[in-house]
Amino acid sequence: MKLCVIGTGYVGLVGAAVFADWGNEVVGVDIDEKKIKKIESGEMPIFEPGLEELVLENIKAGRLKFTTKLKEGMKDADIVFICVGTPQGDSGQADLSYVLGVAGEIGKNLQKGRYTVVVTKSTVPVRTNERVKEVIQSVAPKGVKFDVVSNPEFLREGYSIEDMQNTDRTVIGAQTERAKKVIRKLYGHLESPIVETDLRSAEMTKYAANAFLATKISFINEIGQLCEKAGANVQEVARGMGLDKRIGTRFLVAGIGYGGSCFPKDVAALSRTSLDFAYDFSLIRGVMRVNDLQKHSFTSKIYQEFKGEALGGKTFAVLGLAFKENTDDIRESVAIKIIHLLRGRGASLRVFDPEANENARSYLGDVGIHYAKDAYDAMKDADALLVLTEWKEFRELDLQKVKKLLKNPTIFDGRNLLDQAEVEGAGFKYHAVGKRTNAYHGTDVKSALLPK
Numbered sequence: 001m002k003l004c005v006i007g008t009g010y011v012g013l014v015g016a017a018v019f020a021d022w023g024n025e026v027v028g029v030d031i032d033e034k035k036i037k038k039i040e041s042g043e044m045p046i047f048e049p050g051l052e053e054l055v056l057e058n059i060k061a062g063r064l065k066f067t068t069k070l071k072e073g074m075k076d077a078d079i080v081f082i083c084v085g086t087p088q089g090d091s092g093q094a095d096l097s098y099v100l101g102v103a104g105e106i107g108k109n110l111q112k113g114r115y116t117v118v119v120t121k122s123t124v125p126v127r128t129n130e131r132v133k134e135v136i137q138s139v140a141p142k143g144v145k146f147d148v149v150s151n152p153e154f155l156r157e158g159y160s161i162e163d164m165q166n167t168d169r170t171v172i173g174a175q176t177e178r179a180k181k182v183i184r185k186l187y188g189h190l191e192s193p194i195v196e197t198d199l200r201s202a203e204m205t206k207y208a209a210n211a212f213l214a215t216k217i218s219f220i221n222e223i224g225q226l227c228e229k230a231g232a233n234v235q236e237v238a239r240g241m242g243l244d245k246r247i248g249t250r251f252l253v254a255g256i257g258y259g260g261s262c263f264p265k266d267v268a269a270l271s272r273t274s275l276d277f278a279y280d281f282s283l284i285r286g287v288m289r290v291n292d293l294q295k296h297s298f299t300s301k302i303y304q305e306f307k308g309e310a311l312g313g314k315t316f317a318v319l320g321l322a323f324k325e326n327t328d329d330i331r332e333s334v335a336i337k338i339i340h341l342l343r344g345r346g347a348s349l350r351v352f353d354p355e356a357n358e359n360a361r362s363y364l365g366d367v368g369i370h371y372a373k374d375a376y377d378a379m380k381d382a383d384a385l386l387v388l389t390e391w392k393e394f395r396e397l398d399l400q401k402v403k404k405l406l407k408n409p410t411i412f413d414g415r416n417l418l419d420q421a422e423v424e425g426a427g428f429k430y431h432a433v434g435k436r437t438n439a440y441h442g443t444d445v446k447s448a449l450l451p452k
């Protein structure tokens, strides 16, 4: 089929490449000229494992093209995908200006005599596709035939190609059988289930899925808080819980809280949607509050260790800037928020991320921050080491080398990434999340009210 993908960011660029790889003719459209030029010259605007090869292969095969001109991109397209951003608005709502703006442009460019399916892949609140349809109808030439479809995307950055090619499920929300048939043709070869539903349920599915995963994270973080106080170990508790198939081990990892370009804004948008429908979704408000507190619980351990509020004269080595491993994305990264908090108290930072140094530099600037060339460079003469993103390479640090480089053998592990026995055995003071360590800060179990 002929496809047009509007927005060549994390979702659109990967989507365009994967659809082309399935044998479709795909044109990726973006308003950002620099981005399109970069992609055309073979350089990827984002880091995503395997993306460069996939894009180049499909360009070479003549199945994948890019343009800044929507009219050109939409020419003879069977399906037009909307993959533009839906950032968080001022009062928590999803900002739909990009989606609805694109809808208007699509409307103007629909061709008479062709049936086109307009698919929203961007994460949008319930009833948005109905607005998309209205906007298109209001500007489209009389008599054009089109349908709107909600087809939310569930990929994870860092694993997005694999996730798109091997998705757990495909959700298709549509109003007509004709539209469903076209989308089924695109995804029909996948082995996983296709959930066919109405527009509103498809839109809600995406928010419900993200909010549920965020709830799992906040839940285990609260269990972690309690474990820390009561002298239990959240990693062992999570394993014991997660092996129950009804629960599952994934997203049951205590840490510094969730971040990224999706969970914070999607959870906030769902909360906002509930208010719009006069429903008090109290659980989701709790999820957000716990997440917000989690980073403060981590930094308070640093303040306690360094006795006092001001950190002037202290230098911290930070490993990890991206919101998670395997990506260069720093949007809503908790690591960046922690750096802000520490810098705000006068600390200097020596930071390193395998992929996100440049993005972090353009966001945080250079004041008080040295962008190190590797993990060990970040540690030189630092007062302590902070591990904030779960990159695999940070798991494999040479602890003797780390000890020589740091001023004090002190580690704050915000992801419980390191092996506690090894770290403590190597003579470090080890602060972790939700478990007793040799730097334990929790309530003394003996002084707590024990059951009789």
Ligand SMILES: NC(=O)c1ccc[n+]([C@@H]2O[C@H](COP(=O)([O-])OP(=O)(O)OC[C@H]3O[C@@H](n4cnc5c(N)ncnc54)[C@H](O)[C@@H]3O)[C@@H](O)[C@H]2O)c1
Pocket (backbone or CB within 6 Å): 006, 007, 008, 009, 010, 011, 012, 029, 030, 031, 032, 035, 083, 084, 085, 086, 098, 101, 102, 121, 122, 123, 124, 153, 154, 155, 156, 157, 261, 262
């Ligand atoms: N990033 C993820 O992991 C992920 C996963 C699932 C769903 N989503 C959702 O997918 C959507 C896109 O997310 P993303 O991370 O790919 O965003 P992104 O910011 O990386 O990409 C959006 C792209 O849209 C382009 N754009 C904006 N206005 C345009 C216009 N009028 N015409 C053409 N291009 C335009 C921007 O230049 C940018 O390249 C969001 O709604 C997001 O919530 C994201």
